[in-house]
Amino acid sequence: MDIRTINLPIPLELTLDLTEDQFYELCQKNQDLKFERNRSGVLKIMSPTGGETSHRNFNIAVELGIWNKQTKLGIAFDSSGGFKLPNGADRSPDVSWIRSDRWFSLTPQQREKFVPLCPDFVVELRPSSDSLKSLQDKMNEYRENGAKLGWLIDPKHKRVEIYRPQQEVEILENPTTLSGEDILPGFLLDLTLIW
Template sequence: MIIATAPSTAVDTQDTKPILLDVTNTRLTVTSEQFDRLCLDNPNLRLELTPNRELIVMALTGGESGKKNARLSSRVVVWNDETDLGEVFDSSTGYDFTEFGGGKRSPDVSWIEKSRLEGQNIIGLIQILPDFAIELRSPTDNLSEVRAKMAEYQQLGVRLGLFINPQDRQVEIYRPRQEVEILEDPKSIDCNEVMPGLILSMSKIL
């Protein structure tokens, strides 16, 4: 695999052409600023940045995964509407974890407790850690990459992370400073420790 490193020289975004991205057979490392430019210049791509500055280009979600992710999001949204304890964010939402030693990520579903959002500017990438994050594995996802992403959430301090793996009918639960808990074909996940009253049904997900 070819490793390509983008130029580190600062550029004037007003006087340069857009950075167009072709990642065929290429591993690309970029700075945080270059990542932001790439996102602006390639709005149709789903991009993430790892802590070691490796650019991740994610395939579009297929219909089956999209349907399951919509169900997950709606179940969390319904709970949050009933409790009014925070805000729910979908898979298009970007987080900037670089100040904490992480990358720039987009969980499939995330939630932040209301008091932690006070005074925060969330027009751009969110610069605080979510309290809760879900990653739903799609058939195109690399298993080790998703687990690395979950481990990043755990290390940074996301209070509860769920890796839902329909292909193996498993759910992996990530909590700070704890061993990963693996559930085989669970019917539901109790999220009460972080989100009071939320029992997340796995019906039509696994």
């Protein structure tokens, strides 16, 4: 069979019965791939991003990193960081952050593997190939699992959805900046780096 004739679903999703350790080992042995699992254990294999999305993710991570280095209020993560959410899902936000007290309350073993909590702050950057609905579902999942602030950034449409606990999603059209509010005090993301 010619491999070019196989039509695989995009994104590729598989249902595998894996323990936490087996899932972690699968990820470690296949570091060229990015995996996530939903709370039902369905494994999603995600493709690498294109150049524009990767560049935008990097800019957001750098800006958050500079702010975090100055304030020393928490620990920041890039898109390769994995989190075991309270509902059992394994997720890797594009950019995320945890307050220092929450990070240092974890054991060294917990910090070594997928972090067993939901970040306080998450960013998902929508590539043009990703379904908006799937990203909105993921943002709602973060919020339901304890995220205090989340940004779903859609560069193509210059639109941002802001997720906060027990509030309606706020939608901003073509904003120039985003505030970290009281979760990331003093953090302001310049969206001209993203648009």
